[in-house]
Amino acid sequence: MKNMTDFPSQAPLLEVTGLETAFEIDGELYNAVDGVSFNVKPKQVLGVVGESGCGKSVMSLSIMQLLPKGIGKIRNGQITFNGQSLEKLDDKKMNKIRGKDIGMIFQEPMTSLNPVFTIGFQLAESLHNHFKLSKKEARGKVIELLDQVGISRPERVVDEYPHQLSGGMRQRVMIAMAIACKPKLLIADEPTTALDVTVQAQILELLQGLQETNDMAIILITHDLGVVAETCHEVLVMYAGEVVERADVVTLFENPKHPYTELLMRSIPRLDEEEEKLASIEGIVPSLKNMPRQGCKFVDRCPKAMEECRTITPRLSENLPGHEVRCLLYETSWNREGMSAK
């Protein structure tokens, strides 16, 4: 199923370096995304995992420049898409990219469609925004799109209202909307979280199929490692706004390094092992205001925490080729550097 192509030779489609996105709370800026860097190559599926509040969604909104105005803003870092610096573009220029070159799917299919318009009307909007089309042409294209995302009887659904569709169908419509202009990159922000398990599998299959036929790259944001294992080529594990581990999917599942990743793996329910209680990670992600300024941000929840973890901030370093980890356990140089810093 998984197409384990090697990507290193290709130039990246999206390059994010040192991205810092901050929110203003009581007049002070707090980083929700704290120095995240990664690449997405053409046709690559990148998984971003992490629990609620770790900055996954904020990161995706940053790429699309959809942060709530006046509250959230990009402080630092570059987002380069196809040679263009997105963070420097104004809204007008960004609007030409949104929907055309980068598509986005949201978590909540129930509220992602405008209740007062028909499906056809909303899908056509995406086309009208970027192409000059007559109404008839747009309608034909919309029906084609609905068919492509696996909706049966597209000629009828095109004239229906969102409330007449089920959650799974709405998510299919959302996907159709996002891919209407054949974007090179699709950002899927927890596309299956609100759906039930059988529908989840169908939606993932659909995304994979579209990725192959449309030759697009996907950033799949999720908190479900099962989803990652099924669909992604490479995985970023995020915690508290930082990337804590990055590896290709096979390596990550066979050999998770960071204690957080290990714990995440352990909390996947397994049918083949008999366990009374599902493993969980104690505690929650510290809130933006209470984020430790020094040392590892995971230290309070980490079973392998050492004394040094509180004082020395770990760096994301390449442990093995193509496998980066942010943990003192794997940082060989921390001892000397840490000492010399003191």
Added chain:
Amino acid sequence: MAELADKTNLHIKPQKRMSPWAVARRKFMKNKLAMVSLFFLMTISILSFLAPYITTADISRVNIGSMSLEPSAEHWFGTDKSGRDVFTRLLYGGRVSLLVGISCTMLIIMFGTLIGALAGFFGGLVDTMLMRFTDFILNFPLLVFVIVLNAVFFGKLGGVPVLIAVISVLGWGGVARLVRSKILSEKENEYILSAISIGSRPSKVILKHLIPNVLSTIIVQATITFAAMIVVESGLSYLGFGVPAETPSWGNMLSASREPDVLQNMPWIWIPPALTLIITILSINFIGEGIKDALNPKSLR
């Protein structure tokens, strides 16, 4: 099996295909009170606006020969103290009152929606500035302003357009606040984010996505405003600060009852405009209530 499925589909098709507006229209048609009100309002409007074709009597000429006549076959509602036919003046008066009401409502709704939508959608500094301006407008005393303007422009500019302009300029504050609050909650919905994410411009997001979703509130507010504006016009005219005295309007006609003699002994002069005014305003409110019920997805009717 497939045949059966087809049949069931066909069976539910007409019901399922209805747009939210069609559902609301059907609900509204079932509301008897609202329908009667609508019928009454339409009749009044048509009669008023076709007044020149219905009666040929001159509305402003003083007729000394027929002063203060009681209702008769010739003068259905009698004549007033200047000998003018009350029925004719009632029709022409409706013209002015309804015109003022509709024009003010349209201007107020348009302006209020525009300001409210901009403030709600953009937020931040835009919101603060527009809303402080709205507060300023809301605090402005309408009556004093109208009286002063009336004094300034007396006889220089036509009365009715000036009155419409003044009422509208000072009246949009409440609508702006209401629309802003609705837009604020509506814009949090993910479909707004998804509309922006497919590259829709802010103007398109506001006009195509936000306003249609708050339209039900705006429509209901429009009916309330309509009724209120007719009352404002009548009140001002009654006090002598509204429509110029020689132009008939329901308020102007009512002002005749300021004379105790008319109030006590000549009820035919003031009862027709008073009753028409009351029933018109009631009708508008019932229609508004009907629309509110019809647009509310949770109402059972």
